[in-house]
Amino acid sequence: xxxxxxxxxxxxxxxxxxxxxxxxxxxxxxxxxxxxxxxxxxxxxxxxxxxxxxxxxxxxxxxxxxxxxxxxxxxxxxxxxxxxxxxxxxxxxxxxxxxxxxxxxxxxxxxxxxxxxxxxxxxxxxxxxxxxxxxxxxxxxxxxxxxxxxxxxxxxxxxxxxxxxxxxxxxxxxxxxxxxxxxx
Numbered sequence: 001x002x003x004x005x006x007x008x009x010x011x012x013x014x015x016x017x018x019x020x021x022x023x024x025x026x027x028x029x030x031x032x033x034x035x036x037x038x039x040x041x042x043x044x045x046x047x048x049x050x051x052x053x054x055x056x057x058x059x060x061x062x063x064x065x066x067x068x069x070x071x072x073x074x075x076x077x078x079x080x081x082x083x084x085x086x087x088x089x090x091x092x093x094x095x096x097x098x099x100x101x102x103x104x105x106x107x108x109x110x111x112x113x114x115x116x117x118x119x120x121x122x123x124x125x126x127x128x129x130x131x132x133x134x135x136x137x138x139x140x141x142x143x144x145x146x147x148x149x150x151x152x153x154x155x156x157x158x159x160x161x162x163x164x165x166x167x168x169x170x171x172x173x174x175x176x177x178x179x180x181x182x183x184x
Contacts, residue, residue, distance in 0.1 A: 011178040019067040057106035064102035108146040115139035
């Protein structure tokens with residue numbers, strides 16, 4: 001009986017899957033650039049890698065916004081078979097935190113850049129306004145918070161992946177397969 005109910009659970013649509021995996025690709029690119037760009041100090045200028053990092057950050061905000069809008073318009077119910085209530089609550093909380101951090105982290109980076117007086121030009125196309133006036137003291141603090149939150153996001157993504165693998169290999173339900181390309 002459980003398999004029959006689980007088998008009818010709908011998969012995510014193509015747009016939801018595309019936005020989900022695009023966020024992952026952007027985060028991989030973002031963290032790769034972050035770990036290879038120069039350390040940011042008092043006299044650092046936003047050259048190639050730093051500007052690329054900021055451009056990816058703005059792109060993450062846009063794609064995450066589209067993902068949230070799409071998810072609200074086209075919700076897919078969670079699989080409830082054999083999953084305790086506390087796991088549903090943790091799943092909802094962790095998804096909410098993931099989305100929150102996908103917005104907060106780039107905004108903190110943008111704010112830190114604004115405090116440094118940097119101009120952010122997204123992929124050389126669109127110049128963003130400063131979120132605040134220059135403040136070297138706040139730039140460093142905001143940058144430190146940005147770094148701390150980036151590790152928090154990385155940890156949450158790791159937990160998200162582990163939860164998906166737990167569902168796939170331990171519970172043998174469709175939580176992971178519903179988000180994989182080609183599955184319906």
